[in-house]
Amino acid sequence: MLPFLKPHRLHVAVVFLCAVGATATNLAGPWFIRSLIGLLEGGEGWSAVGQEISWLVLALVGAFVFRAGFVFLVGYLAHIVAWNFVSDVTVALYDHLQRQSLRFFSDRQTGEMLPRLIKDTTDMEPFVAHDMPDLVMNALTLVGITAIFFSLDPVLAALTLLPMPFLVIFVISSGSRMHSAFKSARERFGSLSALLQDNLSGIKEIQVFNGEPVEHRRVEGRARRHVRDRLEANRIEAAYSPGVELIAGAGLVIVAFFGGRAALTGSLAVGDLVAFILYLGLFYEPLRQLAHMSESFHEALTGARHVCEVLGEEPEVKDPPRGTDPGRTRGEATLENVEFGYDPDQPVLRDLSLKVEPGQTVALVGPTGAGKSTIAGLIPRFHDPLGGRVLIDGTDVRDMRLGALRRNVSMVLQDTFLFHGTLRENLRLGNRDATDEELESAAKTAGADEFIRRLPEGYDTEIGERGVRLSGGQKQRLAIARAVLKDAPILILDEATSAVDTETEARIQDALGKLMEGRTAIVIAHRLSTIRNADKIAVLEDGAVAELGDHGELMALNGLYRRLYDRQFGAAA
Numbered sequence: 001m002l003p004f005l006k007p008h009r010l011h012v013a014v015v016f017l018c019a020v021g022a023t024a025t026n027l028a029g030p031w032f033i034r035s036l037i038g039l040l041e042g043g044e045g046w047s048a049v050g051q052e053i054s055w056l057v058l059a060l061v062g063a064f065v066f067r068a069g070f071v072f073l074v075g076y077l078a079h080i081v082a083w084n085f086v087s088d089v090t091v092a093l094y095d096h097l098q099r100q101s102l103r104f105f106s107d108r109q110t111g112e113m114l115p116r117l118i119k120d121t122t123d124m125e126p127f128v129a130h131d132m133p134d135l136v137m138n139a140l141t142l143v144g145i146t147a148i149f150f151s152l153d154p155v156l157a158a159l160t161l162l163p164m165p166f167l168v169i170f171v172i173s174s175g176s177r178m179h180s181a182f183k184s185a186r187e188r189f190g191s192l193s194a195l196l197q198d199n200l201s202g203i204k205e206i207q208v209f210n211g212e213p214v215e216h217r218r219v220e221g222r223a224r225r226h227v228r229d230r231l232e233a234n235r236i237e238a239a240y241s242p243g244v245e246l247i248a249g250a251g252l253v254i255v256a257f258f259g260g261r262a263a264l265t266g267s268l269a270v271g272d273l274v275a276f277i278l279y280l281g282l283f284y285e286p287l288r289q290l291a292h293m294s295e296s297f298h299e300a301l302t303g304a305r306h307v308c309e310v311l312g313e314e315p316e317v318k319d320p321p322r323g324t325d326p327g328r329t330r331g332e333a334t335l336e337n338v339e340f341g342y343d344p345d346q347p348v349l350r351d352l353s354l355k356v357e358p359g360q361t362v363a364l365v366g367p368t369g370a371g372k373s374t375i376a377g378l379i380p381r382f383h384d385p386l387g388g389r390v391l392i393d394g395t396d397v398r399d400m401r402l403g404a405l406r407r408n409v410s411m412v413l414q415d416t417f418l419f420h421g422t423l424r425e426n427l428r429l430g431n432r433d434a435t436d437e438e439l440e441s442a443a444k445t446a447g448a449d450e451f452i453r454r455l456p457e458g459y460d461t462e463i464g465e466r467g468v469r470l471s472g473g474q475k476q477r478l479a480i481a482r483a484v485l486k487d488a489p490i491l492i493l494d495e496a497t498s499a500v501d502t503e504t505e506a507r508i509q510d511a512l513g514k515l516m517e518g519r520t521a522i523v524i525a526h527r528l529s530t531i532r533n534a535d536k537i538a539v540l541e542d543g544a545v546a547e548l549g550d551h552g553e554l555m556a557l558n559g560l561y562r563r564l565y566d567r568q569f570g571a572a573a
Contacts, residue, residue, distance in 0.1 A: 001085075001089070001124070001304050001307075001308075004085050004088050004089050004092070005081070005085060005128075007084075007088070008080075008081045008084055008085065011077050011080055011081045012081055014073070014077055015073075015074055015077045015078050015081065015133055016136060018070045018071075018073040018074045018077070019070075019074050019133050019136040019137045019140070020136075020140060021066065021067075021070040022067055022070035022071050022074060022137055023137045023140040023141055023144065024144075025063045025064075025066045025067035025070065026063075026067055026137075026141065026282065027141070027144050027145065027148070027279075027282070028059075028063045029060060029063050029064070029278075030274075030275050030278035030279050030282070031148070031275065032056050032059055032060045032063065033060070033271075033274065033275070033278065034271040034272060034274060034275035034278075035056055035271070036053060036056050036057075036271075037270060037271035037274055038269065038271040039052055039053055039056070041269070041270060041271065074133045074137075075129075075133075078128065078129045078130070078132070078133050079129045081128060081129070082124075082125045082126075082128035082129035083125060083129075085124070085125075085128050086121050086122060086124060086125045086128075089121045089124070089307060090117060090118075090121045092311070093116060093117055093121065093307055093310060093311065094117060096310065096311055096313075097113065097117075097310065099315045099318065100313065100315050100316075101315055101316035101317040101382065101383065102377070102382045102383065103316055103342065103383065104313065104315070104316065113310075114193070114197065115189075115190055115193050115306075116306055116307060116310050119193075119303070120302075120303035120304075120306045120307050121303065121307060122303075123296075123299045123300055123302070123303035124300045124303050124304055124307075126296040126299075126300065127296055127297055127299075127300030127301075128300075130293075130296070131293050131296055131297055131300070134286075134289060134293060135293075137286075138285075138286030138289060139286075141282060141283070141285070141286055142283065142286055145279045145282060145283045146161070146283075148275075148279055149161075149276070149279065152272045152275060152276060153259075153262070153268055153272065153276070156255065156258055156259055156262065156268065156276065159254050159255075159258050160251055160254055160255055160276070160280065161251075162250075162251075162254065163247045163248075163250045163251050163254075166247055167244065167247045167248075167287060170243050170244070170247065171244075171287065171290060174236060174239070174240045174243065175290075177236050178233055178236050178237055178240070178298060179298045179301070181229060181232045181233035181236055182233045182298040182299060182302065183298070183302055184229045184232075184233075185226060185229035185230040185232075185233055186299070186302045188222065188225050188226035188229050188230075189226050191222055191226075192219070192222040192223055192226055195218060195219060195222055196219065199215055199219070240290070241288060244284065244287050244288050244290075245288070248280075248284035248287070248288075251280055251283075251284065252277070252280055255273075255276050255277060255280055256277075259273045259276055259277075260273070316383075316384070317381055317382070317383065317384055317402070318402070319401050319402050320398060320399055320400075320401075323399065323400055323401035323402075323404070324395065324399055324400055324401065324404070325400070325401055325404040326392070326393060326395060326400060326404060326408075327404075328407075328408065328489060329392050329393045329408045329489055329490070330358040330393050330489065331356075331358040331359065331393075331408075331489035331490050331519065331520030332355075332356065332357060332358050332391075332392065332393050332394070332520070333355075333356040333379055333390075333391070333392055333490060333520060333522065334354070334355045334356070334389075334390070334391040334392075334394075335352055335353055335354045335355075335375065335378070335388065335389075335390055335391075336353055336388050336389045336390075336391065337351050337352070337353055337387065337388035337389075338351070338352045338353070338378065338385045338387065338388035338389070338390065339351060339352075339385060339386045339387030339388055340371075340374060340378065340383065340385045340386055340387075341386060342383075344386060347386075347543060348369075348371045348374050348543050349371045349374055349375070349385075349543045349544070350542065350543040350544050351387075351388070351544060352371070352375075352388075352540075352543060352544050352545060353388075353545065354375070354538055354545055354548075356520055356522060356536075357520070358489070358520055359518060359519065359520060360520060360521075360535045360536065361516060361520075361521040361523060361533075361534045361535050361536075362521070362522055362523070362534060362535065362536045362537070362538060363522075363523045363524075363525060363531035363534040363536070363537045363538070364376075364522065364523070364524045364538050364540060365524075365525065365526075365528060365531065365537060365538070365539055365540070365561065365564065366539055366540035366541055366546075366560075366564075367541065367564075370540035370541055370542070370543065371540055371543045372494075372524045372540060373494055373524060375522070376411070376492045376494050376522065376524060378390050379392075379397070379409060379490065379492065379522070380405065380406050380409040380411070380492075381397045381398070381402060381405055381406075384398060392405065392408065392490070407488065408488050408489055408490055409488050409490045409491075409492065410430075410482075410483040410486045410487075410488040410490070410491050410492070411483070411491075411492045411493075411494065412476070412479045412480055412483050412491070412492070412493050412494070412512070412515075413479065413494045413495070414494060414495035416475040416476055416478065416479040418463055418470070418475060418478065420462075420463075421462065421463070422457075422459065422460045422461060422462055422463070423452055423455070423458075423459050423460070423461055423463055423478070424436075424439065424459040424460055426463065426478060426482070427439050427442065427443065427459075427478065427481055427482055427485060428485075429482055430442070430481070430482035430483060430484070430485035430486040431485040431486055431487070434485050436459075438485065439459070439481075439485060440459070442481045442482075442484035442485040443459075443478075443481045445480075445481070445484045445511065445514050445515065446477045446478070446480035446481035446484055446511045446514075446515070447477050447480075447508070447510065447511040448474070448477040448478055448480070448481050448511075451474055451477075473508065476508050477508060477511060480508070480511050480512060480515055483515055484514075484515055488519075489519055489520060490519065490520045490521075490522070491515065491516060491519045491520065491521045491522070492521075492522045492524075493512065493521065493522070493523045493524065493525075494524045495524055495525060495526065509530060527568075528564065528565050528568055528569075529569075531551075532551045533551075534550070534551070535550065536548060536549065536550060537549065537550060537551060537554055537561065539554065539559075539560050539561045539564075541560055546559070546560055547559050547560055547561050
């Protein structure tokens with residue numbers, strides 16, 4: 001995490017200097033009191049030592065004032081560093097997640113990633129804002145007081161530090177146990193968060209299938225396990241402070257006994273004994289604070305590890321070192337001897353070859369699992385083939401910059417994702433720089449302008465999360481409008497009308513017809529009636545092209561396409 005602190009190194013340096021100043025002024029107080037007692041021990045009157053006492057009191061006041069100022073600066077500047085640090089880490093983590101391939105997200109729950117972005121990054125803030133400055137001040141305090149002890153009386157100093165080995169062993173063992181307990185509690189919390197995320201996303205299905213009692217028991221079970229682990233961590237933490245107090249008490253007893261004897265015999269000044277006792281209170285204070293710091297420290301450590309785990313994930317699909325930008329392509333798409341499988345041991349595509357000419361419409365049909373959607377994902381390089389090549393205008397897509405490649409591809413999918421916000425914001429996803437006139441023109445082409453204008457606030461209507469206030473047909477027309485606005489030369493339609501009724505499908509097909517004009521189109525459809533006019537139809541079976549031709553040619557072959565067609569329309573009849 002240190003690289004994220006580099007941009008704020010000036011603030012960090014000032015925080016360190018203020019921490020040194022706060023520690024120095026804190027250590028000055030007992031020394032001034034020692035000097036004051038030394039003056040009082042002399043037995044001289046106010047006239048002799050009054051001025052010196054006044055200066056000592058003023059110095060003590062100054063120490064308190066300066067300490068207050070230093071502590072304020074440490075607290076405020078450390079928070080500036082901490083929150084900017086958290087912001088930088090969050091943005092870097094989000095950018096890294098955006099670069100990951102779709103396989104990365106298919107293997108993980110959304111509820112698992114959200115804590116990485118929000119909780120894990122935020123958990124590091126208390127460590128940067130509080131624990132790091134405190135660690136600096138506490139370390140300086142321990143070193144400074146140890147030096148003062150030995151300067152006052154080396155023998156008493158050595159006796160005072162006798163309990164330290166026991167204290168070190170206690171601190172290390174307690175810290176290790178607290179770390180394990182907090183780590184376990186954190187994992188339980190992540191599991192609970194993932195379950196809650198899934199359940200809230202699928203609340204409709206839970207209610208429809210009366211799953212509330214079952215899900216209640218699952219959530220309650222995970223919540224209880226998290227509480228048990230958390231309370232175990234808090235039990236260890238609660239035992240820590242009394243343990244430190246007990247060992248610190250042993251140090252105080254040693255000082256009181258041996259220091260008192262030395263003061264009685266005159267080998268140690270009373271002022272030095274008082275200073276020893278005052279400094280001893282300050283000496284153990286940093287160790288007492290470790291109990292309060294341990295929870296935030298271990299949470300920050302766990303959060304940092306989780307963040308680093310994600311940052312350490314190399315994207316499966318990434319920009320080539322010297323990627324090209326072809327600009328706007330003609331739209332020729334070619335698959336040459338492509339081999340692919342989401343699991344290498346279970347291939348989906350086997351030596352598949354297919355060429356789509358610029359401006360041509362090619363439909364992909366075949367049984368479920370034949371690899372139709374896989375082909376659609378290979379062209380914009382959501383995945384890379386295990387063998388063979390995918391070419392755009394004769395250039396391997398792995399040699400192109402990802403952004404340049406994907407500017408040339410639009411997709412209209414079966415499940416249209418709409419973000420929470422206005423219709424205008426969702427449409428602009430296709431072209432961030434589109435004018436209102438271009439946006440409305442695209443909506444008209446997609447047949448969406450009419451229903452949009454009937455909404456309460458037209459294009460500025462809030463549509464709710466995932467577009468829950470719109471019908472399936474309306475969502476699809478918005479997806480088409482986004483594709484129109486993007487104006488890419490290659491268009492992929494993946495089951496774009498399968499989730500709507502026949503009447504709505506007719507309207508969407510009309511909009512799709514306008515969208516496909518002058519573009520290379522790859523259409524995936526189970527309803528064969530929607531692709532009868534395609535220039536070519538590729539029939540897939542067992543991950544390869546089994547038949548290729550237009551509708552009439554494939555019907556004349558009397559093969560797989562004919563069987564699929566007859567079965568579908570026989571069932572309809």
